[in-house]
Amino acid sequence: MNLSAIDPTTLPIVPPMDLGEQGSATAGISRFPMRLRLTAGLFGAPRTEAQHIRWHEGVDLLARTIKNAQGQPQASQPPVPIFAASPGRVLRAETGPADPTRDRSVTIVHEFGFCYVTFYQHLTSVIVKTNDLVAAGQRIGDLARGDNEQHLHFEVRYVADSTSLAANQMLAVDPTVALFQWENRLFKNADDRINVGWCQITQLSEVVRGRLPFIDLxxxxxxxxxxxxxxxxxxxxxxxxxxLIDTLKQAFVQGRQVSLTCRESMFLGGVVGPDRNALVIAEVFVKS
Structure with a gap:
């Protein structure tokens, strides 16, 4: 295994799903295609099963019900398309029994100077077969929408021995930052921006929400x-x-006025909760 290649922040992946809520962009995938599930759906979250604790080895991405202007579920609820996160070969396609309520899953193996595997679970339909070759962003199945924490379970695993692809030769890696970067990189449309004019930072601290770190301002x-x-x-x-974070901290310590340009994060919105929004900072101006 090429250990120098293991950098979860730069994984060569595209979003494995698309909620399709805010328009289209690169390769037909929305600019903000994903929302991370709350605490239990994060990488490394503890799970208790049969009196044993295991760790969640992937992330859960919510498949929310589409609602109308009145906040009620729409009559038509198209499924959420699930995509291959990278080009590769389908290692396993579990189409499951005829019962549509049962889980289906897809495992894909990828080569990118090193070998890694992506895993997609809780699908309601699978449209690829074992040994199929797939492209990044190619649809591999669907996931039904729902309000009851319906979600895609997504994993990335680095492979130590690409000749065996045995489970005990794989290392689960947190894909959270790589997925967040998709949304972060596509911050280009001025209509999405929130401009906070000249203001004073009256409080600043580092906090943890849903097991993720934030600056609380x-x-x-x-x-x-x-x-x-x-x-x-x-x-x-x-x-x-x-x-940008250091600039905010220095402005707070020195009592200097700042002007912020930012936008809401859809990806992290489910983690933060209804009382406030997670914001991605684009620009910070400090008054001299």
Whole structure:
């Protein structure tokens, strides 16, 4: 295994599903195609089964019911398409029994200078077969929508011995940051932006919400306004994002005014909860 290649933040993957809620973009996938499931659906979350604790080795991506303007479920609920996250070969396609309520799954093996496997579980239909060759973003099945935590279970595993592909030769890797980066990279449309004019940061701390780290900010618009609570994700440890976070911290310590350009994160919205939104910061201006 090429250990230098194991960087979960730069996994060569595209979104494995598309909720299709906010328009189309690259390769026909929406700009904000995924929403992460709450605490139990995160990578590494503890699970208790038959008096034994195991760790969740993937992430869960919600398949929410489409609602109308009145907040009621639409009569028509098209399934959520599930895509191959990278080009590869279908290792296993579990089509399951005739009972449509039973789980179906797909396992795909990929070569990208190193060998890794992606796993898709809880599908309601599978349209590929074992040994099929698939492209990144190619539809491999569907997932029914629902309000009862209906979700896609998605895993990425690095393979130590590509000649055997045995389960005990694979290492589960957290794909959360790589999935978040899809949404982060496509922050291009000015219509999605929230501009917070000149304001004072009155509170700043690091917190954990749903087992994920955030910067918890409170800003007060100037000259006089109502304080606004903000949460900025810390899962993105790229130099650019860390620089923006450091600028906010320095402005808070020095008591300097700032102006922010940001947008809401759909991917992390389910983790944060209804009381506030997770925001992705695009620009920070500090008044000299």
């Amino acid at each position: 409170t800003v007060t618009p100037l000259p006089a306004g109502v304080s606004v609570p903000l949460l900025v994700p810390l899962i993105d440890q790229s130099p650019r994002n860390l620089s």
